[in-house]
Amino acid sequence: MSFQQCCFLLTVLCRATGTLNSVAWYYQYSVPVLQLSQFDVVVVSPSSNLNPATVTGKTKYFAYASLGEVTSKEPYYKDIPKSWIVASNDIWGTYVINVSVPAYADFFATKVVEPQWTRGYRGFFFDTMDSYERYAMTSADQAKQQVGIVNIIKAVKAHYPNASLIFNRGFEIMPQVHDVVFAVAFESLYASWDNAAKKYVAVDPDNRSRLLAKVKEIKELDPNIPFISIEYCSPTPANNTCQQNAIENVKAHGVIPYVADGLLMTIGRST
Incomplete structure (x- = not known):
C-alpha cells in the first residue's frame, strides 16, 4: 500500500468514526472544557492553557495553525528567514509568507x-x-x-499520517488533497465580521453564490467531505435573531454552521 493510499484510508476512518454535527472555534487563553463539551470538535489557540492529553469525552480538540501568515509573537517567528516574508496583512498585524519556498514545507511541519x-x-x-x-x-x-x-500538507502528513486536518478554504488545491482532509471550513455565507471597521456586516449575495459554487464543486469531487461555515454575529442576547437565522440558512445548504463573535472569543452556537 502506498503512503498516499494509507493517508486516504486513515482520513476515511477518521470521518467514519462518527457524524460531524458541530464544530466550534474558541481562542481565549482559558478553555472551558465542560461548556465546550457540547461540540464534536473545538479549534483552540496553540497558546491556550489546554492540555489536550488530559481531555476526556467525545470532544476532539484541534490546534490552530497559520499556514500562510505569522505574527512576531509566535515562538518560531525568529527562525523564519526574512526572505520568506513577502507582504504584510495590516488588518490583522501579520506577515505573509512565501509558501512556495521548498524549505518552508518541512519548517511548517517541524x-x-x-x-x-x-x-x-x-x-x-x-x-x-x-x-x-x-x-x-x-x-x-x-x-x-x-x-x-500542497507540498506543505504532504510534509505534515508524512511526519504525522494520523493527523486530522481542517482547512480554511483551500478550494483550489482540493483536487490534490481532498483525500487527506477531515473537513473544510470557510467564513461567512450570511453573517460576516469586518475587522478593519470593527463591525458586523451582511454577506453580499454574489459572494455567497461564489462560495456555494465552490462547495458544490468539491462535493462532486468528494461527497463525504464535511463543510463548515463560520458566521459572525454579536454575541449579545439582542442579536439572537441574527444567530438563529444564520444557523438555519447555513444548514439549508447542507453545511455545518458555527456562529460566534467576530474574534471567536466567546462560545458560539451550532444549533
Whole structure:
C-alpha cells in the first residue's frame, strides 16, 4: 500500500468514526472544557492553557495553525528567514509568507505542527491558506503557491499520517488533497465580521453564490467531505435573531454552521 493510499484510508476512518454535527472555534487563553463539551470538535489557540492529553469525552480538540501568515509573537517567528516574508496583512498585524519556498514545507511541519503534536493535539486547523493572493498576482504565480501549499500538507502528513486536518478554504488545491482532509471550513455565507471597521456586516449575495459554487464543486469531487461555515454575529442576547437565522440558512445548504463573535472569543452556537 502506498503512503498516499494509507493517508486516504486513515482520513476515511477518521470521518467514519462518527457524524460531524458541530464544530466550534474558541481562542481565549482559558478553555472551558465542560461548556465546550457540547461540540464534536473545538479549534483552540496553540497558546491556550489546554492540555489536550488530559481531555476526556467525545470532544476532539484541534490546534490552530497559520499556514500562510505569522505574527512576531509566535515562538518560531525568529527562525523564519526574512526572505520568506513577502507582504504584510495590516488588518490583522501579520506577515505573509512565501509558501512556495521548498524549505518552508518541512519548517511548517517541524516548527509549527510538531510542538502541538508533542503537547497531545491530533487535529489541526490550517488557516490563511489563501494569503498568497496578496502577492501572487498572475495565474502562474498563484499556481506556484498552490503547489507549495500542497507540498506543505504532504510534509505534515508524512511526519504525522494520523493527523486530522481542517482547512480554511483551500478550494483550489482540493483536487490534490481532498483525500487527506477531515473537513473544510470557510467564513461567512450570511453573517460576516469586518475587522478593519470593527463591525458586523451582511454577506453580499454574489459572494455567497461564489462560495456555494465552490462547495458544490468539491462535493462532486468528494461527497463525504464535511463543510463548515463560520458566521459572525454579536454575541449579545439582542442579536439572537441574527444567530438563529444564520444557523438555519447555513444548514439549508447542507453545511455545518458555527456562529460566534467576530474574534471567536466567546462560545458560539451550532444549533
